[in-house]
Each structure stands twice: as structure tokens, then as C-alpha cells.
Amino acid sequence: MALLKSDPCRRHTLATRRSNQTHIVEPKKFFIETFGCQMNLHDSEKVAGTLTQMGYVPTDDPSEADLVLLNTCNIREKANQKVFSRLGSLQKSYGTKPGAKVGLLGCMAQMEGVKIFERAPNVDLVVGSSSYSFIPELVEKLEQGSRHVIDVTQDSDRLFETYADSRGNPYKAFVTIMEGCNRFCSFCVVPYTRGRERSRPGDRVLSEIRRLASEGYPEVMLLGQTVNSWRDPAGIIPSFAGLLRQTAAVPGIRRVRFTSPHPSDFHPEIVEVMETTPQVCNQVHLPVQSGSTEVLRRMKRDYTREEYLRRVEFIQSSPCDIALSTDVIVGFPGETQEDFEETLSLLQRVGYDQIFSFKYSARPGTEAFALGDTVPEEEKGRRLAVLQEFQRKIQTQRNEQLVGRELEILVDGKSQKNASELMGRTTQNKIVNFPGSPELLGKFVRVRVSRAFPNSLAGELI
Ligand code: 5AD
Ligand code: SF4
Numbered sequence: 416m417a418l419l420k421s422d423p424c425r426r427h428t429l430a431t432r433r434s435n436q437t438h439i440v441e442p443k444k445f446f447i448e449t450f451g452c453q454m455n456l457h458d459s460e461k462v463a464g465t466l467t468q469m470g471y472v473p474t475d476d477p478s479e480a481d482l483v484l485l486n487t488c489n490i491r492e493k494a495n496q497k498v499f500s501r502l503g504s505l506q507k508s509y510g511t512k513p514g515a516k517v518g519l520l521g522c523m524a525q526m527e528g529v530k531i532f533e534r535a536p537n538v539d540l541v542v543g544s545s546s547y548s549f550i551p552e553l554v555e556k557l558e559q560g561s562r563h564v565i566d567v568t569q570d571s572d573r574l575f576e577t578y579a580d581s582r583g584n585p586y587k588a589f590v591t592i593m594e595g596c597n598r599f600c601s602f603c604v605v606p607y608t609r610g611r612e613r614s615r616p617g618d619r620v621l622s623e624i625r626r627l628a629s630e631g632y633p634e635v636m637l638l639g640q641t642v643n644s645w646r647d648p649a650g651i652i653p654s655f656a657g658l659l660r661q662t663a664a665v666p667g668i669r670r671v672r673f674t675s676p677h678p679s680d681f682h683p684e685i686v687e688v689m690e691t692t693p694q695v696c697n698q699v700h701l702p703v704q705s706g707s708t709e710v711l712r713r714m715k716r717d718y719t720r721e722e723y724l725r726r727v728e729f730i731q732s733s734p735c736d737i738a739l740s741t742d743v744i745v746g747f748p749g750e751t752q753e754d755f756e757e758t759l760s761l762l763q764r765v766g767y768d769q770i771f772s773f774k775y776s777a778r779p780g781t782e783a784f785a786l787g788d789t790v791p792e793e794e795k796g797r798r799l800a801v802l803q804e805f806q807r808k809i810q811t812q813r814n815e816q817l818v819g820r821e822l823e824i825l826v827d828g829k830s831q832k833n834a835s836e837l838m839g840r841t842t843q844n845k846i847v848n849f850p851g852s853p854e855l856l857g858k859f860v861r862v863r864v865s866r867a868f869p870n871s872l873a874g875e876l877i
Contacts, residue, residue: 445471446480450498451488453674454609454638455521457589458547459486462520464579465550473581477505482516482554484540487523489604491776498523502535516540516557520547522608525567526780532563543567544609545594548576569595569610577623580630586827586857587670588632592620592658593639598677600704601715601782602747602775605640614645617652621661628667633857634825635662636672643676643685656684663694669859670825671695672844675702675742679717681726686733697735698844701726702742706761707754710747715782720761727765738843740769745802746795747775748786755798759805768813768843769870770806774799807869814845814867821863821877822847826855832871846871 445466449459462484463473477483483505488494498519505517518540519531525543532538539557542550546566556564574594582588595610596603624635639645643655652658662671671694676685678701689695701723705711708719730737743758762770774795777788790798824839830848831838837851839860848871849862855876862874 443471443481444474444479445482445484446474446477447484447486448477448501449486450494451486451490451522453589453636454591454640455486455488455544456583457591457638458521458544459484460580460582460589461547461578462486462550464581465547466554467581468579469551469554479512480515481512482518482557484518484520487519487521489523489526489608489778491773492778493776495523499535502538506537518542518557520544522604525569525608526604528567529563529565532565539564541565541567543569545569545574547578548573570613574613575615575619577619582632584827586632586825587634587636588627589636589638590620590623590627591615591639592637592642593645596640597644598641598717599715599782601713601786602744602778604778604781607780609640612641612644614648616649617647617658617661618649620658621665624662624665624668628665631667631857633668633859634670634672635668636674637662638674640675641677641680642673643680643682654684655680656682656688659685659688659695660692663688663692669694670842672698674700676700678703678723678726683729686730686735686737689735689737690733696842696844697737698740698842699730699737700740700742701730703761704742704744705747705750705754706758707750710750710754713749713783713786714744714747720757724761724764731765736843738768738845739765740844741765741767741771743770743772743802744775745772745798746790748777748783748789750775750790750798755802759802762802762806762809766809766813767806768810768845770802772799772802772806810869811867814869814872817845817864817872818867819864821861822874823859823861824874826851826858826860828856838871847874848872849874849876851876 447459449455474480485498487498516539519538520542521544524541531541539562546568549566553564553566593614595612596606597612599606645655689697703723704714704716706720777784822841824841824847826837826839828838830836832848836848838846838848840846847862861877863877864872864874866873
């Protein structure tokens with residue numbers, strides 16, 4: 416990841432004095448590249464923070480790194496393949512520093528374990544997605560010359576340790592509130608890679624948020640695989656909605672987001688919090704996966720199309736104008752053209768502001784693997800293209816409704832469309848690009864929306 420904030424003091428060469436001589440010791444460098452979801456991005460921040468505390472400094476150039484780390488994802492087969500091809504390209508095209516070590520972290524590391532050393536013997540370190548608190552010991556072993564160092568422990572009382580900070584964005588901070596998942600959707604590897612659901616104690620979540628607020632972060636994003644299934648292990652904060660309320664009450668916190676809630680645990684109380692607590696953003700990412708009740712049953716999603724739509728109804732009936740986004744899989748085993756059309760009709764009915772859509776990927780070890788992979792690859796590709804085009808129109812229409820409106824945004828970076836512009840996000844998580852000077856970074860400003868695109872808005876400062 417390119418954007419790791421580090422302690423600038425650590426960037427300097429360390430000098431140590433022994434007897435009368437001064438030995439200049441170059442600090443060791445680490446490079447870390449992240450695949451996959453926001454939990455992985457945040458895990459990389461935790462690892463970067465830990466390594467920085469150990470005296471390593473970050474680098475964007477893998478060829479000068481002493482420790483090259485890939486934080487892996489294996490939710491789909493393609494994500495898996497990408498990691499091995501990246502490993503190959505890193506070793507070929509850059510050629511790592513003499514003596515440099517290579518490590519795989521994350522979900523693929525967790526799932527494959529020691530098998531990684533057989534497939535890629537050059538890999539020195541494997542750390543599963545629940546073992547980052549062991550990084551100091553593991554890296555020390557590497558430094559002492561051990562080869563094939565591994566930790567894939569899933570349950571340790573150090574799981575929710577507070578990590579030294581090294582965050583990718585100076586205005587928005589991720590906060591882990593739970594790990595793992597108990598739902599075992601039939602297509603999904605997460606309960607195996609991330610383990611069973613474990614909630615982080617509420618007081619520890621809140622003390623991290625207080626610290627972030629005191630460091631000047633105005634926005635926090637609460638993270639968990641099924642974030643709304645969070646229960647305070649100490650029994651003090653009564654519910655996830657209660658945690659949202661208490662997070663919003665931390666002085667200095669102006670925005671709270673969360674991802675991803677599971678529809679079955681999505682209760683009206685969460686919408687009530689949005690209505691009564693302005694800091695809690697008007698945005699819900701509610702993964703549906705399919706619009707067909709029959710496919711949902713085989714996916715083991717625990718809800719029918721109608722039950723999902725009932726949740727959408729109470730979200731959309733709120734006066735807060737809550738933006739909705741979702742995840743969709745096309746080509747699940749046995750998905751017929753009619754099933755697929757039900758997904759399209761659900762998209763039409765809900766009018767999502769954004770979707771993330773994927774071709775089904777059969778994953779060994781999951782329940783659906785036994786169902787085969789019955790929808791041909793070409794047909795999955797066709798359905799995905801139809802779905803994305805269908806949604807593009809919905810999104811454009813949704814965004815066009817905002818033209819002429821005045822919206823508040825948190826300015827959080829340079830525009831990706833035009834380097835001379837800035838970008839910010841609205842409470843609904845809409846991206847607004849606008850001309851403005853860099854001193855607005857990190858500020859809340861008001862803009863008037865001038866144009867709409869499928870994935871962003873253009874605006875002018877008011
Ligand atoms: N194939 C395709 N997509 C998948 N996802 C999870 N597992 C698979 C799979 N086997 C998608 C789901 C999930 C998102 C993070 O990834 O839509 O919500
Ligand atoms: Fe995977 Fe289902 Fe858990 Fe989401 S709820 S992480 S899709 S098993």
C-alpha cells in the first residue's frame with residue numbers, strides 16, 4: 416500500500432555509538448502490498464504500525480525492501496492466482512535485495528498454511544489473518560536466520576490487541592470491532608479463513624476511537640465481516656446500535672460509518688440511530704447476493720427476497736435519504752435465466768447507489784463446492800456485463816437527482832479524475848470532485864453539485 420503514514424523521525428538513518436566509533440546503521444525497510452477488502456487494508460495498517468515500532472521504515476519500492484509482504488485474499492480463485500503471479504513478478508522484474516525476506520499474510524496464508532512453502536519455496540514467512548500480534552516474534556525469528564516461519568493461529572487472547580498506528584488516510588480511520596463469521600454462506604471461505612465470530616470488547620473499541628479523535632481523525636469506519644452481529648463480550652454496551660451511538664458521542668468524531676452489516680441482523684434501531692445521530696452517516700451497504708429466493712436458499716443466506724426487501728423498505732422510508740449499496744454474485748450453481756432476472760428486478764426495485772458484482776467462483780472447502788460450477792464461464796461473463804450495464808443506468812439516474820443540490824463533504828484527497836482537483840465524500844458516501852486548493856484537505860466544506868456520472872459527482876465550492 417502506497418499511502419502509509421509513518422513517523423518521520425524513523426525515516427532517518429539510525430546512528431549508534433560504540434566506544435569511540437560511530438556506526439551508521441541503515442534502518443531495515445519493508446514493502447507491503449494489499450489485496451482484497453477493507454479488513455485486509457486495515458490489517459496491513461496494523462502490520463505496518465508494528466514493523467515501524469520495531470524500527471523498520473516503509474518503502475514503496477520493493478527492490479529496496481528487506482521485507483516484502485503481500486497481504487492476500489482468497490475469496491475468489493482469481494484473487495488467489497493474482498497473489499502467486501505477483502509473487503513471481505516481484506521476484507523476476509524487481510529482483511529483491513540480497514538477503515531480503517518475502518512473506519505472505521492474510522486469508523490465503525491462513526487457508527493454505529505450510530502448503531505455501533511447497534508451492535513457493537522462496538516464501539520465508541506465512542502469517543494468517545488472526546496472527547498479526549505475533550509479528551514481532553515472527554520477524555525476529557526471520558532476522559535470526561530461521562526459514563519458513565509460520566503462524567496461522569486463529570484464537571489467541573491477543574487478537575484484538577491495539578496496534579501502533581500507521582494509517583493510510585489522515586482523515587478516516589478503520590476500527591476493527593469484530594473478527595470472523597458464523598454464518599457459513601455456502602459460497603464463502605471467510606468463516607474458514609477468518610475463523611468464528613469474535614467481538615472486540617466495547618471499552619477497547621471506544622478507547623481506540625477516543626485516541627483517534629484526539630489525534631484529529633474526524634471519521635471512523637467500524638469494521639467487521641458481519642459488523643452488526645457485534646455483541647459486547649463484557650455485556651456493557653447493549654447492542655451494535657448502542658455502540659454506534661457511543662462512537663458518535665466521542666468528542667471530535669464527526670462521521671461514523673460501518674461495513675458490512677448482514678441483512679438478518681439489520682434492525683430498525685440502526686436506522687433510528689441514523690435519524691437521531693447526525694454523525695452516523697446516511698449510508699448502508701447491505702449485501703444481498705441474489706434476488707432469487709431459491710438461489711438465496713442454496714446460498715444459505717437466511718433470508719428470502721421478500722425479507723430482504725422489507726429491510727430495504729424501512730431503510731428507504733427514513734427521512735434521512737439513506738444511500739444503499741450491495742454485493743451481488745452471478746452464476747451461482749443452478750442459477751437460471753429467471754433467477755438472474757429476479758436479481759435484475761431487485762436492483763430496479765431497490766435503486767441502489769452502488770453495487771459490487773462478482774462472477775461466482777467455486778472455492779474448495781465451502782459447501783457450494785459440491786454443487787459443481789454449473790453456469791459456464793461465458794454465461795457468467797454475459798450476466799455480469801448485463802447486470803453492470805443495468806446498474807450503471809440506475810446509478811446515473813440516482814446521481815442526476817442530486818444535480819443542483821448543496822451537500823456537505825469531507826475533503827479527503829486529490830481527485831482521481833483530475834489531479835488539479837480535490838475530492839470529498841458526502842454522508843451518503845458519494846464522491847464529489849471539485850476545484851479547490853489543497854488547504855481544504857481534511858476540512859468539511861459545502862459544494863453545489865453541477866454534474867452527475869455513474870460513479871461520482873462534479874461540484875463547485877459554495
Ligand atoms: N464467488 C464470488 N463472489 C464471492 N463473494 C464471496 N465469496 C464469493 C465467491 N465464492 C463476494 C460476496 C461477498 C463479497 C465480499 O465477495 O458478494 O459479499
Ligand atoms: Fe461470507 Fe456469508 Fe459470512 Fe459474509 S455473512 S463473510 S458472505 S459467510
